[in-house]
Amino acid sequence: MIEVVRPGPLATVQDLGRPGHAHLGVPCSGAADGRSLRLANRLVGNPENAAGLELTLGGAAFRFHRAAWIAACGAPAALRVNGRAHGMDAPCPVPADGLVELGLPPRGLRTYLAVRGGLDIEPVLGSRSTDVLSGLGPAPLAAGDHLPVGPSSGLCDIGVDVAPVAQPPDVPVLRIVPGPRDDWFVPDAISVLCGQPYEVTPDSNRVGVRLDGPKILRTRDGELGSEGMVTGALQVPPSGLPILFLTDHPTTGGYPVVAVVRAADVPLAAQLRPGQRLHFKPAP
Amino acid sequence: MRVRRAGDTALLVETGDLETAHRLHAAVREAEVAGVLDVVPGERTVLVVVDPGRCDLGRLASRLPELPLPASAAGGAPAVEVPVVYDGADVDEVARLTGLSPGEVVERHASGTYTVAYLGFSPGFAYLTGLDPVLHVPRRKSPRTSVPAGSVAIAGPYASVYPSASPGGWRLLGRTDLRLWDVTRDPPSLFQPGTRVRFVRSPEGAR
Numbered sequence: 001m002i003e004v005v006r007p008g009p010l011a012t013v014q015d016l017g018r019p020g021h022a023h024l025g026v027p028c029s030g031a032a033d034g035r036s037l038r039l040a041n042r043l044v045g046n047p048e049n050a051a052g053l054e055l056t057l058g059g060a061a062f063r064f065h066r067a068a069w070i071a072a073c074g075a076p077a078a079l080r081v082n083g084r085a086h087g088m089d090a091p092c093p094v095p096a097d098g099l100v101e102l103g104l105p106p107r108g109l110r111t112y113l114a115v116r117g118g119l120d121i122e123p124v125l126g127s128r129s130t131d132v133l134s135g136l137g138p139a140p141l142a143a144g145d146h147l148p149v150g151p152s153s154g155l156c157d158i159g160v161d162v163a164p165v166a167q168p169p170d171v172p173v174l175r176i177v178p179g180p181r182d183d184w185f186v187p188d189a190i191s192v193l194c195g196q197p198y199e200v201t202p203d204s205n206r207v208g209v210r211l212d213g214p215k216i217l218r219t220r221d222g223e224l225g226s227e228g229m230v231t232g233a234l235q236v237p238p239s240g241l242p243i244l245f246l247t248d249h250p251t252t253g254g255y256p257v258v259a260v261v262r263a264a265d266v267p268l269a270a271q272l273r274p275g276q277r278l279h280f281k282p283a284p
Numbered sequence: 285m286r287v288r289r290a291g292d293t294a295l296l297v298e299t300g301d302l303e304t305a306h307r308l309h310a311a312v313r314e315a316e317v318a319g320v321l322d323v324v325p326g327e328r329t330v331l332v333v334v335d336p337g338r339c340d341l342g343r344l345a346s347r348l349p350e351l352p353l354p355a356s357a358a359g360g361a362p363a364v365e366v367p368v369v370y371d372g373a374d375v376d377e378v379a380r381l382t383g384l385s386p387g388e389v390v391e392r393h394a395s396g397t398y399t400v401a402y403l404g405f406s407p408g409f410a411y412l413t414g415l416d417p418v419l420h421v422p423r424r425k426s427p428r429t430s431v432p433a434g435s436v437a438i439a440g441p442y443a444s445v446y447p448s449a450s451p452g453g454w455r456l457l458g459r460t461d462l463r464l465w466d467v468t469r470d471p472p473s474l475f476q477p478g479t480r481v482r483f484v485r486s487p488e489g490a491r
Contacts, residue, residue, distance in 0.1 A: 020322060024472065226411070228294075
């Protein structure tokens with residue numbers, strides 16, 4: 001059992017989400033930076049889709065009632081076990097009754113904590129993920145919550161000491177595929193999108209990264225008609241300022257999507273902090 | 285049909301109309317293409333999301349327009365009957381906006397045959413087409429902070445039933461006890477894209 005001592009600004013349980021229900025209005029959800037959760041799980045011998053913790057701007061503490069192996073990946077929050085520092089991206093033993101603390105990461109936004117055996121809470125529609133848009137899955141964690149840990153029998157051995165991960169640049173470059181609705185905008189919309197940097201605004205969350213920067217202007221009036229939305233979509237509301245959809249995005253939407261961030265770059269988007277700048281680059 | 289790229293993991297197929305979108309949605313599911321994760325119909329489109337490691341988007345793009353479409357998406361399934369108590373908070377206002385009497389508003393809503401166009405907004409929230417054009421009223425200027433589950437509502441050209449409690453700006457005509465959304469059921473939603481729906485007046489709701 002893991003006891004939440006301090007959840008930090010926002011801590012949720014996440015696995016790789018509940019794909020396959022989008023036609024019923026159910027967002028995929030799951031770890032916003034799926035790459036970091038997968039790595040954390042692999043480091044402790046879990047299947048990649050085991051449920052772990054997603055911490056937003058760190059600041060969290062957990063009491064482990066039993067000995068466990070953990071790994072922290074993603075935004076580099078200082079990891080301490082009973083006050084002693086441990087590295088990120090590496091398996092780390094926690095003794096029984098151990099206190100695991102994560103500090104404020106100096107860069108990045110979301111830190112993932114995997115525990116060998118995974119978090120064994122009741123799945124909803126096949127996933128243990130908290131979906132902040134629809135409310136499916138467990139509520140965001142609060143101090144005093146208890147999280148059961150699954151069995152480690154049958155898991156792979158822990159065979160890696162550390163998995164070096166390249167840190168993203170301060171101003172990341174996200175590659176985009178134009179469309180599907182770039183023809184709703186001025187002909188140079190993609191050049192405008194890729195010309196100047198955008199800045200992440202504070203009202204960003206797991207649903208989407210809201211951006212401030214050059215406006216993407218429409219040439220068509222009228223209603224598009226609701227259509228399915230993908231993670232990574234740059235949806236442009238009437239303000240002209242794009243919203244980059246993350247994993248809890250609505251399944252359908254009526255504003256046109258000018259371009260979509262490549263799936264491989266969505267984890268970078270999930271690590272953007274409010275105030276941080278970024279560039280887009282076409283990569284068809 | 286025009287097939288558009290939606291990033292490097294999805295295709296957006298333009299079907300021109302809702303009915304073709306429903307038929308293509310059914311056809312893609314029927315084809316059970318390996319690596320397809322989600323198939324999402326919209327008003328005039330179908331979005332197909334894939335695992336790019338298991339499904340080549342280029343090949344899928346040429347295959348989708350060739351899929352044989354079923355004659356009808358509903359496949360002859362009977363309409364879902366939704367019993368309604370028509371005591372909603374906005375019946376009188378809809379009457380005022382439409383120039384009908386409250387009784388006529390209810391009559392027109394209850395006499396239509398509806399089709400689930402697509403779902404969105406929240407899990408199980410279905411946008412139903414088939415609403416009498418006289419009842420096309422705009423949504424409320426300021427949404428309610430909480431609308432109870434089971435609220436039967438209209439806005440613009442659509443009718444719906446709130447599957448769970450949520451904020452909402454639609455005009456409330458009544459309520460139903462029918463459980464449209466239940467995560468322990470498979471599928472969790474009674475309403476699927478293409479499902480036909482009828483609203484039936486509950487005796488308690490006669491006014």
